[in-house]
Amino acid sequence: MKKIALIILILPLLVFGQKPSPKSTPKVLSEKEQKLQIQKMQAISLIEKTAEEAVFWEDKKTAVEVMAEAADLLWEENQTISTKWLVKAWKITDEVSDLPKNEKMAQFFSYSDKTGLRTIILRVAQKYDAALAENFLKQLAEKDSDEKKAKGAFDDKTARSEQLLRLAQQAVENNPNLAFTLAERSLADGISYNLQNVLTDLRKKDANLANRLFDLALARFKNSPPDTSEAQILAGYLFKSGFTFGTNSGGETILVVNPNQQNLPAVAQSEPIRTRNFLSAVYQSFFTRPILPDTDENKKKAADILVLGNSVAGYYERFASELAQPTRVFLAQLQILLYPNRQNQTSESGDGLDSLPKNATKEEIYDALISYLEEKADKESDAIAKKIAYIKAAVSTKAEDYKRGVKIAEKIDDENLREDAVSFLLYRAALYFVQKKEIETAEELAPQINETLRRAVVKIGIAQFLLQPKIDKKAVQAETDFDRQRAFGLLSDAERDLKKEDSSANLVKIFFGKTSVLAKFDKTQALVSLEETIQKINKIENFNLKDASAPALGLDVSSASSATVFAPRVGFGFQDAIEPLIETDFEQAASIVERLAAKEMRGVGRIEIAKLFFQKNNKLLSQK
Amino acid sequence: MKLLNSFLLIVVFFVSSSFLQTKVEPLKNSPQTASIQINLVNLPGVDNEKTKWEISYELRIISQKEEYQAVKAGKLKQMETEEKIGLLVGKGSFSKNLLSKNENRQFKSNLSLTDEIRERLKNQPASQINLAAAVMDEKTIALVKEQENKSQVFLLYATALVYDAKLKKNIIIPLNRVMPFSNHPDANFEMSLKIEDNGTYSVNLIVPTNTTSGITIKQ
16 A cells, blocks of 8 residues: 555656657657656655755764765756755764774774765765865865864875875776876875875876876975875885884884785885885985984884884895995984893793794694693683683684584683683584585584574575575576575574564674575565564664674674674675665565664665665666 | 062962972871772663672782883783782682672672781872972982882782673673872772673772872972
């Protein structure tokens, strides 16, 4: 009934909204095309309604995200209204916190929600209206003096350069020239950390552009007051892509790694002249001026120079050999001045591996490490430290070596902690075997997992595997049918278990995962499951519909444990659940999302549905 | 107005000169025992009989000078249990369930202080030098060094392990604290521990309000 009412409401829009075309004869639309046109109007209506409401939401962060996304989706449909949303969203960012998102990481980056939102808006503006993006950047330059008081070691120089480099990073893949121009403009504010990422990615697309950008950056470095952080950025690009060294406020060496840019060939090898120019500039700027670490400020400066020196010293011999000796002497003297007591220190790893022969195999090293951790736990006298030490040892075992892990965990003298640890080790092992396609072992382990949510994730993971199209085309239909039955059985089991559980973010994610797997073979059941999921969401205070990460089912007392789990390749997000339903059940899915109680969440849900609809029917938007 | 300023200066000088100090005066007396009290003031699963808590602790003592050295060496950064420093005052552990009963949510341990520790506490300076106002000459530096050697600092190495049956969560809470004796002249250390409905927690060390005040050195 709801579906019919919706169509009746939208039909007049469709009829009266179309401009008359005087000459061409009206094209007769097929039933399918008519349905798509109606759905298109509905999707547009969802976006417009949500963007207009978002202005009044209390959650400003979500409001800005939604408005920027709405503008991106409807720009070609209605440029005026999209510009209006984007300008409004830009204004609202002033009301969003600029405190670092992650306090623990603040010494590295003070990246805030405000920064992230500005990037989102600028990306959309840059895509459709460069003048509008320019206007936003101009406003940022004016605001710079008031913002970003406390900086992280790897923060970009200014809010403006940060945004320019983020835009450049986004443009590299499809428009290297634009990326170059944006990054070049960022140099007006100095050499920022993100320039290294842009340089590395730009080089992959166009080495000449990267060289030109590097030369400009080096010229900037030479003509500005010496700054070790700037030298570290260029050194990272030349010698070790993906790595940048720095120091924190206490003078300790800190390092940031970009995993996407690791293990690339060193640029220095193919650019010896540029490398020599760089090393000479560094020498002139830092290694010819004695510095006495007599005050805290000078100590920090000296520590910065020493860290930089130690990271580049090894390259002088090859690229600027006449400077190698004086650089070594300078750094040795600085080391003694800064750390007079570090001359005779010896190191001992303390991980029980010192007694191993040099040619020990990986297995021998693993075995020795686990034995060492277990013995250390055995010897611990503090009651709680002992329990934590056993957990550390058990979690350190390999996922497939779960029997050893369980044996260690069984020594924990605390029933709750022991059961939790054992359940985690079995869960981790089962997911490992799913990933390795050893389904029978995973199925054996699943019922042994005491904890409901973990057991449900394993069952959903197995069900998903069983429903994958068979690579072996000879697989008989009967076998496929049998696997479908097994999958359905596993999902029903999981559902029965989950019904007893209190609502939580993890439970919602698992429900989304279940819905997404169900949608592959039973859309009706998937819609029922989606509806149940919405009910679960309405029972919790907050849930991020855009969070597609796997549920966090690691050990409460070991934050590192989650990272050791092979998460199943089931999508656990809202999009994953909705996506298989969009083409067949768009109206029903949209109608279910309307039952989300929180207006912000409902808005995000509508935008996600509309976005998926247009992704599936991308040609529709260009048709007026 | 000038007259008023002169009057204020005279008053300030009079007040400051009443705190003139040429040597570090010791406290001369010390408590017989130290005590550790931890109160679990809130947890979601308090009424569930499976909810329980456990604490293990060590109380240690170091001089202020040793504290500075430890800070420099990074040993007090995280207060890792493997690198405990200082002289042991006492240690212990306990475990309690049935937390709906008030008495089971409180823990108190009295630790007798040895003669050696009591002697160190007796020599604790009765008041702290106000370095901001001091004139830094050799005499003052010697006084500051003496103060660093004689001032005592308690170190609490403790961990709480709470199982909340409502949250179905094991929660490890580090309770490590550096507590200058000057802030706790009775050597009583009281903490409150609160666990919220989402499993986050807060720990509050209660510092007595009548702690020793600073004094100004003037030549």
